[in-house]
Amino acid sequence: MKQLIFLTLAVLVAFAACEGEVWEEDDHEVLIRSERGAKNQECRYAKGGWSECDPKTNQRSRTLTLKKGNQTSCEATKTMQKKCKKACRYEKGTWAECNAQGHMTRTDKLRSGSDPSCEQKREITKKCKNKPTKGQNAKGKKAARRNNRN
Template sequence: MKWLLLTTLAVFLAVAVAEGEVWEEDDHEVLIRSERGTKNQECRYSKGGWSECDPKTNQRSRTLTLKKGDQTNCESTKTMQKKCRKACRYEKGTWGECNPQAQMTRTDKLKQGSDASCEQKREITKKCKTKVAKPTKGKKAARRNRN
């Protein structure tokens, strides 16, 4: 668990340093600090709401408005963007029989109220589980008697 936390922190810091800024975000605002070695600069921004998803880019954006900081060193507004998550919800179908390639398939249908850009049906394929024959009690007892 510690390893995962340290790795996540290292990646976050690497990205922040690469962009020249360190971001801290809570429910109400975003704090942006400039990279170490430059003039100590803190810019606090109020967060606007997220826009609707743009179907062409599959991204949504939010505008940050300067709340506290030096207006000569801080941008008055910033824009954050992130990928949209499609709201595709499916009703699961039933699994078919195993085919000669040891795979089975099911077809799921899109539930009502899902994103209109989602596929109406999706097909899921997975490997069949092979059943390993377990020795019965009678066979175990017979083996014990032979030894």
């Protein structure tokens, strides 16, 4: 969770820096310093709560309201947006035997309490690992390959 917050903050800082602004954020407010020729211009904003996720855009937003700063040079409100993350939690199924193509699959079922827009089941497919047969270790395989080349 901390990594997600840090990543979101880093993206916002990078985006703001592109516009000539420096953002700092803590739990209660956002501080925006302008670097566009105005010396020591600071705008402090109170953070509103995040909106519900918009299923069409997969985005949610929050409104920042000016708390402290020059009302002529600071925007009265700003809007932050970020991608929604679905809370899809699955109960892992068991892996099936390897098929003729060398793949195996498992079917996972959606856990209760997950986002209702999540798929009820998901199927995972991966390549099978070729395990050595009983009594044959990795060195034995290498030696067998060497002998076959000669």
